[in-house]
Amino acid sequence: MATRMKAAIFVEKGRIVLDDKPVPEIGPLDVLLKMTTPTICGTDVDILKGEYPVERGLTVGHEPVGIVERLGSGVTGFKEGQRVIAGAITPSGWSNACQCGCGAQV
Numbered sequence: 001m002a003t004r005m006k007a008a009i010f011v012e013k014g015r016i017v018l019d020d021k022p023v024p025e026i027g028p029l030d031v032l033l034k035m036t037t038p039t040i041c042g043t044d045v046d047i048l049k050g051e052y053p054v055e056r057g058l059t060v061g062h063e064p065v066g067i068v069e070r071l072g073s074g075v076t077g078f079k080e081g082q083r084v085i086a087g088a089i090t091p092s093g094w095s096n097a098c099q100c101g102c103g104a105q106v
Helices: 042-048
Strands: 004-012 015-022 031-037 065-071 083-085
Touching: 015 042
Parallel strands: none
Antiparallel strands: 004 015, 031 065, 065 083
């Protein structure tokens, strides 16, 4: 597997660049996706406009469609090579809110 990836990186207000970053290590409850189709969310626009403060170097973008490349040891219900979408609100199944039956924003 590759050790570097292309990523949309916040540089400063009004500037996001496509650059190389290391492929992140995954934990037991993580999934590494190879993104095939990106989407732009209102939050990404807010970050670009400087209305949602983030640190320089943050990888922006979420809600992608992609292929499962690696699964953490505790992830069930998915398999490597499976095509998936990562929704903006994806319950972990492990948080206190999820355990109480509130798997989305309340």
